[in-house]
Amino acid sequence: MFLLVLVTCVTLEGQTMCHEFERGQLYANQDSCMMAAALEKGRYNSRMERRNWARYNWECRNNVAKEPA
Numbered sequence: 001m002f003l004l005v006l007v008t009c010v011t012l013e014g015q016t017m018c019h020e021f022e023r024g025q026l027y028a029n030q031d032s033c034m035m036a037a038a039l040e041k042g043r044y045n046s047r048m049e050r051r052n053w054a055r056y057n058w059e060c061r062n063n064v065a066k067e068p069a
Helices: 030-050
Strands: 002-012 015-027 054-061
Touching: 002 030, 015 030, 030 054
Parallel strands: none
Antiparallel strands: 002 015, 002 054
């Protein structure tokens, strides 16, 4: 299983702080996770252009255990 995580790093006054935002959906394979990452990145495009002090990175992490229903 793969989990999509948005990593946002903000640099203000010379200090960089990063935060991780796990997306709720689990993906069966890396390709489907990467496709979801690309779609989400497209939705963030204008935000990324306006905020040159922030970096956005989408990561697909594997070895994520599926939580019981």
